[in-house]
Amino acid sequence: MRISELSRRSGVSVTTIKYYLREGLLPPGRQTAATQAEYDDQHLRRLRLVRALTGVRGLSVSTTREVLDALTEHTGDTHLVLGLALGAVRLSDETAEHPPETAEVDALVKELGWAVNEAAPARATLAETLASLRSLGVPVDAHTLLPYARLAERTAVLDLDQLTGLDDPLEAAERALLLTVLLEPALMALRRMAQENESARRHAAE
Amino acid sequence: MRISELSRRSGVSVTTIKYYLREGLLPPGRQTAATQAEYDDQHLRRLRLVRALTGVRGLSVSTTREVLDALTEHTGDTHLVLGLALGAVRLSDETAEHPPETAEVDALVKELGWAVNEAAPARATLAETLASLRSLGVPVDAHTLLPYARLAERTAVLDLDQLTGLDDPLEAAERALLLTVLLEPALMALRRMAQENESARRHAAE
Numbered sequence: 333m334r335i336s337e338l339s340r341r342s343g344v345s346v347t348t349i350k351y352y353l354r355e356g357l358l359p360p361g362r363q364t365a366a367t368q369a370e371y372d373d374q375h376l377r378r379l380r381l382v383r384a385l386t387g388v389r390g391l392s393v394s395t396t397r398e399v400l401d402a403l404t405e406h407t408g409d410t411h412l413v414l415g416l417a418l419g420a421v422r423l424s425d426e427t428a429e430h431p432p433e434t435a436e437v438d439a440l441v442k443e444l445g446w447a448v449n450e451a452a453p454a455r456a457t458l459a460e461t462l463a464s465l466r467s468l469g470v471p472v473d474a475h476t477l478l479p480y481a482r483l484a485e486r487t488a489v490l491d492l493d494q495l496t497g498l499d500d501p502l503e504a505a506e507r508a509l510l511l512t513v514l515l516e517p518a519l520m521a522l523r524r525m526a527q528e529n530e531s532a533r534r535h536a537a538e
Numbered sequence: 539m540r541i542s543e544l545s546r547r548s549g550v551s552v553t554t555i556k557y558y559l560r561e562g563l564l565p566p567g568r569q570t571a572a573t574q575a576e577y578d579d580q581h582l583r584r585l586r587l588v589r590a591l592t593g594v595r596g597l598s599v600s601t602t603r604e605v606l607d608a609l610t611e612h613t614g615d616t617h618l619v620l621g622l623a624l625g626a627v628r629l630s631d632e633t634a635e636h637p638p639e640t641a642e643v644d645a646l647v648k649e650l651g652w653a654v655n656e657a658a659p660a661r662a663t664l665a666e667t668l669a670s671l672r673s674l675g676v677p678v679d680a681h682t683l684l685p686y687a688r689l690a691e692r693t694a695v696l697d698l699d700q701l702t703g704l705d706d707p708l709e710a711a712e713r714a715l716l717l718t719v720l721l722e723p724a725l726m727a728l729r730r731m732a733q734e735n736e737s738a739r740r741h742a743a744e
Contacts, residue, residue, distance in 0.1 A: 380674050457724070
């Protein structure tokens with residue numbers, strides 16, 4: 333299809349598509365003339381993925397490219413791709429330039445018996461959150477997080493279950509990414525509502 | 539204390555403190571002279587809270603004020619304050635101007651038997667996430683979320699447990715807010731690591 337149809341079918345403006353092409357978020361189309369290229373459904377799917385990561389989830393263009401590169405470079409090794417996909421996505425912009433002391437978090441991960449990349453950004457995010465909560469006088473330590481971590485294990489099982497039956501490794505990796513990144517607001521929304529409900533259960537009688 | 543000491547002890551610049559005062563995020567100090575006011579530990583604590591909400595969690599100034607107002611206006615009724623605190627905090631900026639169709643989510647909440655405010659922003663966030671996942675070809679519906687919701691119930695119990703023993707209702711509400719808002723990155727970090735671990739468990743042998 334022409335770039336105009338790609339724009340129409342994806343709902344992404346031609347200008348933005350050209351920007352993504354320049355930034356390497358979208359592979360170039362098949363050149364059919366000096367100023368014309370053909371795009372296919374792969375481009376459409378990739379474009380939707382880019383939109384989800386940048387738009388819905390608000391990732392930066394560079395982080396998005398980092399993630400997409402990880403997906404395409406290692407499509408053979410599902411575990412590696414998932415690890416890269418998960419690891420490459422920063423959890424939030426508050427992550428500091430100079431990484432925090434993660435010894436406490438590393439100890440927790442060890443206690444949990446989890447196989448997690450030493451360089452996973454999640455370690456730093458966890459350490460930073462603990463630090464900021466303490467600075468506000470909230471007494472949390474890695475141990476406060478243990479029961480949360482056990483629930484996270486069960487959440488992860490649900491997550492991975494949704495990837496079964498996807499033969500195309502790239503598709504599996506994309507699905508993993510979508511579920512990881514896009515499901516976050518949903519899970520936090522569920523937590524909010526569950527808190528409201530639990531709060532009602534405990535205090536409504538007051 | 540003078541504003542200079544408040545700045546020193548909070549690590550927030552005098553300029554920013556004055557901005558927060560203008561925006562109503564911080565109650566005015568006790569005027570001691572035409573150009574001088576006294577601040578106390580309440581101001582220091584509130585300032586740290588504002589920093590946590592705007593800085594660490596990236597809430598907008600108006601959302602932060604909305605939340606803080608909710609906290610102070612209804613300190614008597616713990617459940618109401620928690621509800622307001624939880625409800626007032628938008629989950630993320632992607633929440634649309636025109637709220638989405640939440641019928642499906644409302645049905646899920648009903649099926650869960652949860653007591654949740656009809657106007658809780660979490661309902662819209664959930665509906666939007668489902669919509670965007672589907673637009674990307676990920677087959678999720680409210681039912682996919684049921685097991686996640688049951689885990690969220692248990693997470694909420696852990697959350698509320700951490701509020702027990704706080705007699706001052708305002709302190710309890712502030713704590714609830716901090717745990718709700720600031721713990722989110724930590725819980726998502728735990729999920730990421732748990733996914734990586736679960737992925738290793740399933741695929742590492744490949």
